[in-house]
């Protein structure tokens with residue numbers, strides 16, 4: 171007999187569990203299906219999730235303690251004008267200075283598998299039924315309505331609504347005729363290397379900043395073909411990622427470029443020629459995995475593709491599957507979270523209203539299209555434009571694109587959507603203000619002590635190293651939806667080279683456990699984590715804390731200050747509660763003003779840059795304050 175649910179969600183990546191959880195909390199019988207053995211396994215191993223995803227995304231993530239690897243306080247951009255002569259410009263204007271950083275962060279680096287597992291666990295707690303190792307091969311239709319899914323064993327699982335969170339390229343939706351296959355130009359292929367590196371060194375060398383590299387084509391450092399190439403280095407807790415990505419733009423004559431060869435060449439060059447990599451990282455980093463995956467990136471810039479439906483009768487499509495990956499930062503997690511919530515809300519209304527027709531569900535697409543942050547993130551053109559700058563050696567344009575994309579110039583186009591979203595969140599629930607204030611210090615302590623909420627198997631440390639034990643993908647394995655190839659002809663051709671077999675894969679280069687898993691005797695932070703009770707002074711005195719060595723000369727008693735801060739927050743809670751309707755009303759009134767935020771940021775940019783530069787110069791002098799903040803947070807455990 172066919173099984174039947176209110177909602178079936180396809181895919182337990184970043185978006186799926188969020189949508190499933192919301193539906194289950196509304197009392198709907200919800201099934202979450204994932205083709206991998208564990209949630210998050212398909213997604214490329216690690217990423218940076220920007221702060222706005224956490225602030226304006228699902229409350230259970232903002233108010234919870236997901237597994238994060240490292241706070242990110244900004245981006246250091248290297249514009250390489252001449253690698254042989256060492257002529258390199260640096261733009262690190264987008265970095266939160268100390269003592270605000272790293273407690274305040276622009277985002278958090280995370281590995282996908284523990285993070286998605288954590289999300290899926292929260293969904294299961296809310297009543298969702300999770301089934302892993304189940305591949306949906308087709309959407310099941312009754313008349314013209316999507317009425318469930320068909321799994322690889324031919325089983326039909328019926329549903330009143332299906333939420334498709336299958337990720338990049340939306341193969342099921344393409345197969346069902348709801349969306350069209352993307353052209354290669356909007357698909358980027360990412361080549362990712364994961365290096366194990368001693369935590370102290372990551373702290374000291376990379377600290378809390380991601381590093382991006384931009385170069386002229388002929389230097390063969392940043393991939394040369396297609397539009398909007400990138401080269402990025404992300405620090406994690408005890409490892410770093412090196413990622414280069416390249417659009418699958420065809421060469422003249424419709425031939426796919428041999429990206430495998432090019433990627434190898436660029437990786438070799440950057441690791442041997444870029445001074446900070448060659449001198450500081452190469453001698454100490456041990457390569458442990460090499461992965462590749464493709465993602466859609468410029469869907470939002472193409473009028474036709476952008477208009478593709480995100481819903482049909484009985485079907486809602488979210489996240490990457492709906493083409494919502496950001497054109498500039500390639501950050502798709504916030505949009506996956508936002509769209510998951512909007513889809514769940516629409517599905518709940520439709521199911522309780524007894525009408526899941528496309529007409530009713532179109533409300534979801536309208537909500538997505540009017541979401542200020544989603545709209546902004548899928549329409550940024552800096553990344554696309556900087557290809558022209560690189561091709562034409564236009565240093566002014568390159569600087570401008572880098573500054574506006576990954577420098578403080580980003581606020582000239584991000585301020586309005588950020589402010590608008592914040593105002594809307596306050597209108598909906600003013601208490602979100604104190605939830606924002608609590609999130610940053612909680613996440614920072616989470617990072618300090620690895621004190622995230624337990625994962626379902628209660629062995630959190632296994633997850634990080636386990637991410638590299640996935641079997642090497644074999645041809646066909648990475649195709650989904652009943653064998654429909656994931657642009658495989660293009661990707662496989664592009665990757666024609668040893669060790670390539672599909673559009674996504676993991677090459678495990680070492681099976682040894684990373685040192686992080688083994689507690690080092692006498693490591694006070696490790697012991698503190700394990701015993702969960704310790705003297706904060708001991709920890710502070712003995713442990714080198716993430717890039718800034720603590721100076722222990724001054725003994726402070728943070729307890730009193732901390733208690734005061736906690737009382738202050740409690741009072742603020744009360745105040746916000748009392749003023750709730752007024753705050754909500756004011757936020758609504760301020761909406762038109764939010765539109766001025768971008769022009770104001772543009773006008774104020776020169777002044778802001780001078781202030782930031784001055785502040786950075788003073789950072790060493792502010793070190794004692796930074797230290798005290800850390801102490802307070804340590805003591806608050």
Ligand SMILES: Cc1cc2nc3c(=O)[nH]c(=O)nc-3n(C[C@H](O)[C@H](O)[C@H](O)COP(=O)(O)OP(=O)(O)OC[C@H]3O[C@@H](n4cnc5c(N)ncnc54)[C@H](O)[C@@H]3O)c2cc1C
Nearest residue numbers: 181183184185205212217218306337360489490501502503
């Ligand atoms: C190399 C790379 C780097 C990235 N860097 C960043 C970054 O720094 N910051 C950021 O925010 N985003 C980044 N992204 C994008 C981010 O990973 C995606 O936007 C995000 O994962 C989208 O979430 P989703 O839920 O829509 O899809 P996914 O997270 O991809 O989840 C889809 C899930 O569906 C499952 N699935 C697929 N087909 C089926 C099927 N037929 N049956 C059952 N299950 C199925 C998959 O196994 C997977 O678990 C990056 C992506 C890549 C590839």
